[in-house]
Amino acid sequence: MLRTVSIATAMVASLGFAALAIAATAPKPALAARSERGSLPRFPDFGQLPPPEVITPDRVFRLAQDFPKALPPPEPAVQRILAIDFRKDWQGYMAATLAYILEGNIENRALSDTFFLEDNKARPWYHVPWQHWGDNGREGLHGLTAEGPVNPHVLNPLQQNQWAAYAVGFYNARGGYTIGQVWQDANNPRIDAVVRDGGFPIGTVVAKLLFTTAPVAEAPLLSNPIEWSAYVKDKFSAPGPTGLPINPRHLASVRLLQVDMMVRDPRADATGGWVFGTWIYNGLQAKVRAPGQTFDNRWRNLMPLGIAWGNDPTVTSFPGGNPAPLKTITNPDLKETVISTDPALPPMHLGYGLRLSGAVDNVESSCKSCHSAAQYPAISNILPGFSMKNGRYLTPKDPEWMRWFRNLKPTEAFDAGAVSTDNSLQLAGSIQNFLAAGNITSGGLYATQYYKGRKIESIYGSRGMTKHSK
Numbered sequence: 001m002l003r004t005v006s007i008a009t010a011m012v013a014s015l016g017f018a019a020l021a022i023a024a025t026a027p028k029p030a031l032a033a034r035s036e037r038g039s040l041p042r043f044p045d046f047g048q049l050p051p052p053e054v055i056t057p058d059r060v061f062r063l064a065q066d067f068p069k070a071l072p073p074p075e076p077a078v079q080r081i082l083a084i085d086f087r088k089d090w091q092g093y094m095a096a097t098l099a100y101i102l103e104g105n106i107e108n109r110a111l112s113d114t115f116f117l118e119d120n121k122a123r124p125w126y127h128v129p130w131q132h133w134g135d136n137g138r139e140g141l142h143g144l145t146a147e148g149p150v151n152p153h154v155l156n157p158l159q160q161n162q163w164a165a166y167a168v169g170f171y172n173a174r175g176g177y178t179i180g181q182v183w184q185d186a187n188n189p190r191i192d193a194v195v196r197d198g199g200f201p202i203g204t205v206v207a208k209l210l211f212t213t214a215p216v217a218e219a220p221l222l223s224n225p226i227e228w229s230a231y232v233k234d235k236f237s238a239p240g241p242t243g244l245p246i247n248p249r250h251l252a253s254v255r256l257l258q259v260d261m262m263v264r265d266p267r268a269d270a271t272g273g274w275v276f277g278t279w280i281y282n283g284l285q286a287k288v289r290a291p292g293q294t295f296d297n298r299w300r301n302l303m304p305l306g307i308a309w310g311n312d313p314t315v316t317s318f319p320g321g322n323p324a325p326l327k328t329i330t331n332p333d334l335k336e337t338v339i340s341t342d343p344a345l346p347p348m349h350l351g352y353g354l355r356l357s358g359a360v361d362n363v364e365s366s367c368k369s370c371h372s373a374a375q376y377p378a379i380s381n382i383l384p385g386f387s388m389k390n391g392r393y394l395t396p397k398d399p400e401w402m403r404w405f406r407n408l409k410p411t412e413a414f415d416a417g418a419v420s421t422d423n424s425l426q427l428a429g430s431i432q433n434f435l436a437a438g439n440i441t442s443g444g445l446y447a448t449q450y451y452k453g454r455k456i457e458s459i460y461g462s463r464g465m466t467k468h469s470k
């Protein structure tokens with residue numbers, strides 16, 4: 001175990017700083033350390049681990065990074081998902097996708113040992129590199145990155161305190177191929193590879209597990225929790241003015257709150273190509289073991305909240321949404337979203353115009369809205385409410401607001417002058433982190449902060465922001 005840690009640390013040192021000589025915008029200098037295909041440097045597994053006097057963990061997070069070099073054929077399990085018409089049977093579609101995500105990741109092991117992707121005998125999954133970097137970067141126990149704040153009352157009217165959200169995302173082999181195309185040379189990411197290949201391949205499935213530091217007492221839906229021990233900050237914070245953390249990390253339990261999915265499905269081609277869906281953990285159902293299963297399977301408490309295959313670009317009704325919900329309300333004008341009406345679901349705020357958005361996501365956004373801004377450079381903020389016009393923040397009354405609710409094609413960037421990463425905010429963020437890391441030691445070589453006089457927005461830390469708490 002200690003050996004693993006020291007390898008990871010050594011990688012930070014060797015990769016970090018051999019990487020610097022390549023600039024995104026400057027001509028490429030000849031580089032002695034430049035990797036050749038087939039002998040790629042490995043990416044660091046994580047950036048944050050408790051010191052040995054606090055814990056010597058049995059195992060640490062390993063970044064799944066053996067990206068396929070050739071595009072793998074779609075698996076039968078994926079073909080079965082794509083055969084279901086999500087418009088007619090959205091719950092069947094989501095159930096098949098959840099089974100695919102869980103298979104091989106949860107069976108016959110303790111909850112604390114779930115989702116170590118290298119243990120999966122059913123299929124490979126892959127992580128996006130360069131999420132380790134920075135104060136909010138990946139921790140070393142489960143690979144979780146700090147997502148954003150969980151503001152008071154978001155989970156429940158009784159929630160008194162602000163907590164934080166932590167998450168880990170992963171791509172199936174079809175998606176892993178695209179990650180490997182972008183990161184084929186660890187010193188020189190190919191930002192254009194996603195567009196070159198027409199976006200992620202059909203049959204790409206992406207999943208993300210989202211945990212919170214909130215205790216069960218403040219959010220009864222977390223009862224009978226799926227808990228992981230992780231190296232986290234209880235409350236979300238961006239680094240302070242010196243770059244140092246404001247809240248130090250400590251070892252704490254985090255509880256599963258939400259699971260997200262994205263499926264690249266040709267039936268959604270006319271509305272942007274992807275089907276987004278999300279499940280909420282409702283432990284009040286107290287499901288623990290499935291009939292006939294001997295292991296703890298409280299993943300069965302995940303309830304589908306809904307699915308969205310388009311952003312309904314012309315729908316402007318319900319602009320105030322449902323920010324402090326006592327019950328979930330739905331918008332009948334939305335034709336590209338379905339929200340569950342199951343009375344057993346905890347009340348949900350949803351997003352702008354009641355589009356699909358997660359339990360801890362911004363109420364003036366939607367899954368597709370944030371993800372449509374996956375591009376490099378990040379010229380626009382992922383959230384409309386954080387974007388400026390004439391020195392003030394946009395509101396739903398501004399015509400520009402609806403730019404965040406377009407059905408962009410996979411290869412279409414949100415802003416002119418940027419390159420799309422086809423809805424992958426982790427890929428966009430990995431490039432942003434890579435260049436930002438280089439900029440620290442060779443300031444000026446990497447033009448990362450500005451694009452034509454406009455400040456580049458940060459992809460990280462915006463999820464879960466309430467209005468202008470930034």
Ligand code: HEC
Nearest residue numbers: 169208260261277278357358361366367370424425426463
């Ligand atoms: C407020 C903006 C925002 C909203 C709303 C949002 N996301 Fe994301 N999402 C992000 C960011 C930023 C990342 C990348 C950082 C990370 O994963 O930690 C991300 C990552 C993901 C990933 C991992 C794949 C990737 O690289 O982009 C999935 C899957 C995902 N989100 C699904 C969803 C679903 C489903 C919803 C709606 C229920 C949703 N997201 C709503 C901002 C958002």
